[in-house]
Amino acid sequence: MTAVSIRNVWKDYDGQVVLENISFDVAPHSFVSLVGPSGCGKSTFLRMLLSQEAPSRGEIRVEGEPLASEPMPDRGMVFQKYSVYPHLTALENVALGLELERSPLLGRLFGARRRAVLEEAAAGLEAVGLAPARDKYPSQLSGGMQQRLAIAQALIKKPRILLLDEPFGALDPGIRADIHDLMLDLWWNTKMTVFMVSHDLREAFYLGTRVIAFDRTRTRPEEQAAYGATITFDIPLDPADPIKARIRAAEDAAAKDLDLPVSIQTNGI
Amino acid sequence: MPRFVNRRPGRAARVILAALPFALAIGAYAIGSHIRLSENPNDKLLPSFTALADGFTRFAIEPDRRTGDILLWVDTLASLSRLAAGIALSTLLGLVVGIGVGLLPYVRASMAGFLAVLSMIPPLSVLPILFIVFGLGELSKVMLIVFGVAPFLMRDIALRVGELPAEQIVKAQTLGASTWQIITRVVLPQVWPRLIDAVRLSLGAAWLFLIAAEAIASESGLGYRIFLLRRYLAMDVILPYVAWITLLAFTFDWALRHLQARAFPWFAGEGRGRS
Numbered sequence: 001m002t003a004v005s006i007r008n009v010w011k012d013y014d015g016q017v018v019l020e021n022i023s024f025d026v027a028p029h030s031f032v033s034l035v036g037p038s039g040c041g042k043s044t045f046l047r048m049l050l051s052q053e054a055p056s057r058g059e060i061r062v063e064g065e066p067l068a069s070e071p072m073p074d075r076g077m078v079f080q081k082y083s084v085y086p087h088l089t090a091l092e093n094v095a096l097g098l099e100l101e102r103s104p105l106l107g108r109l110f111g112a113r114r115r116a117v118l119e120e121a122a123a124g125l126e127a128v129g130l131a132p133a134r135d136k137y138p139s140q141l142s143g144g145m146q147q148r149l150a151i152a153q154a155l156i157k158k159p160r161i162l163l164l165d166e167p168f169g170a171l172d173p174g175i176r177a178d179i180h181d182l183m184l185d186l187w188w189n190t191k192m193t194v195f196m197v198s199h200d201l202r203e204a205f206y207l208g209t210r211v212i213a214f215d216r217t218r219t220r221p222e223e224q225a226a227y228g229a230t231i232t233f234d235i236p237l238d239p240a241d242p243i244k245a246r247i248r249a250a251e252d253a254a255a256k257d258l259d260l261p262v263s264i265q266t267n268g269i
Numbered sequence: 270m271p272r273f274v275n276r277r278p279g280r281a282a283r284v285i286l287a288a289l290p291f292a293l294a295i296g297a298y299a300i301g302s303h304i305r306l307s308e309n310p311n312d313k314l315l316p317s318f319t320a321l322a323d324g325f326t327r328f329a330i331e332p333d334r335r336t337g338d339i340l341l342w343v344d345t346l347a348s349l350s351r352l353a354a355g356i357a358l359s360t361l362l363g364l365v366v367g368i369g370v371g372l373l374p375y376v377r378a379s380m381a382g383f384l385a386v387l388s389m390i391p392p393l394s395v396l397p398i399l400f401i402v403f404g405l406g407e408l409s410k411v412m413l414i415v416f417g418v419a420p421f422l423m424r425d426i427a428l429r430v431g432e433l434p435a436e437q438i439v440k441a442q443t444l445g446a447s448t449w450q451i452i453t454r455v456v457l458p459q460v461w462p463r464l465i466d467a468v469r470l471s472l473g474a475a476w477l478f479l480i481a482a483e484a485i486a487s488e489s490g491l492g493y494r495i496f497l498l499r500r501y502l503a504m505d506v507i508l509p510y511v512a513w514i515t516l517l518a519f520t521f522d523w524a525l526r527h528l529q530a531r532a533f534p535w536f537a538g539e540g541r542g543r544s
Contacts, residue, residue, distance in 0.1 A: 071443045077440055079436045079440070082437055083440055085437065086459070087459050096444055097444035100444055100447075101445050104447070107449075107453050107454040108453070139538035153440075153444070157443070
């Protein structure tokens with residue numbers, strides 16, 4: 001359960017203002033969809049949440065604390081591409097986060113400790129429906145499976161915030177629907193706060209508890225450099241919306257099975 | 270009739286086509302040799318195949334009358350140990366500097382320009398300096414190989430590391446990786462197969478510098494031998510030696526290629542040349 005507060009955040013590159021005066025607060029366990037036209041700075045905003053970039057002005061606080069100045073395990077990330085490591089099998093990709101934590105010098109475990117980590121990673125793979133693909137390399141997986149793997153890889157660190165940069169943009173519609181359901185279940189069961197950048201408005205509204213749109217309000221050519229994009233719509237979504245009824249079903253399922261941190265029904269690969 | 274670009278040879282045709290240039294080259298040599306020898310039986314330029322076989326036997330099987338050594342093996346061992354030392358040192362330098370320049374902005378800022386200049390120095394032009402500084406022994410020959418090959422390896426590895434998607438490096442940080450762990454778990458394992466490619470490409474240059482160094486100052490080695498025999502126009506030994514060097518070089522290239530395919534199965538599937 002993590003609250004995020006964004007205060008007067010500006011971002012400019014060499015005088016070119018990209019984002020201006022972004023302020024909003026995010027309640028714990030929100031699923032925030034960030035939408036807007038190409039080049040409106042929504043991905044830049046996500047990178048600032050990740051600390052891959054720093055705001056030019058303003059600040060972002062998580063639970064009242066300012067963000068660290070570089071990416072940290074408290075914020076997980078799934079990119080559209082290249083999120084998983086081609087030289088590691090699916091299982092090793094998920095185990096990586098645990099190995100790095102438990103073996104500071106080599107980043108690699110051996111023997112019983114390695115087996116323990118692999119077992120944990122196998123549970124993570126199972127949770128995203130990838131158990132049968134544990135020994136495959138990412139190049140042998142379909143796009144949808146690679147994104148499931150990227151999600152499992154990020155979740156193994158139990159991040160408080162998960163950042164998604166158009167994670168499902170390259171997937172076929174059918175596969176996308178499956179992975180949407182999976183994402184909602186995981187979000188619900190892990191109590192993370194999720195920020196997702198999306199091009200797809202349907203996806204944004206289907207998954208989000210809140211949809212925030214970025215856009216430039218001044219579009220005359222001579223104003224382009226001096227004025228950036230800002231929030232043009234901020235739409236809280238009614239949790240009672242029929243589309244969201246399925247989430248409540250997941251909640252009921254979770255309530256019956258509280259011992260398991262991640263208990264979800266998988267929807268095929 | 271399909272267009273020529275769409276026509277593909279069958280299995281048998283491929284074997285024949287691949288063998289054809291070799292057969293033509295050997296045939297042309299045989300004809301040339303026959304013509305010259307029938308004009309002058311003592312001609313040394315294009316010895317007959319039996320003379321070549323005799324020459325090879327004399328150096329590869331019979332011990333040398335003066336020293337009792339089998340010269341081909343002595344030469345091969347001397348050359349290969351120099352080559353191995355030079356390649357090993359260059360590879361180590363290539364890895365350390367290449368990963369540093371490719372991954373760490375501070376190292377890149379300090380080394381990238383220096384490397385660009387360093388790699389433009391013609392290695393053979395510093396050979397005299399190497400002989401002066403390191404003497405005429407083994408070290409100067411190894412250093413020439415290092416000088417010729419290491420800058421290329423450093424720059425190539427730096428480029429390959431730079432080509433790794435930035436997402437991978439950022440993702441590793443969100444998984445809690447330190448800089449050192451990013452090197453050991455993300456960068457280094459992905460550099461190995463690319464390093465093999467780079468070493469394969471640089472082997473030709475390494476042989477060039479090895480033979481050049483041996484030709485100028487040495488008492489053994491494949492390059493020393495062929496340049497020594499040149500004085501006697503001993504083509505019957507020089508040609509087998511050249512064939513032997515070619516075979517060695519080809520074998521290393523083949524071995525590295527197979528090592529890469531076997532040790533890094535993920536690499537072929539990853540789609541090389543992807544941007």
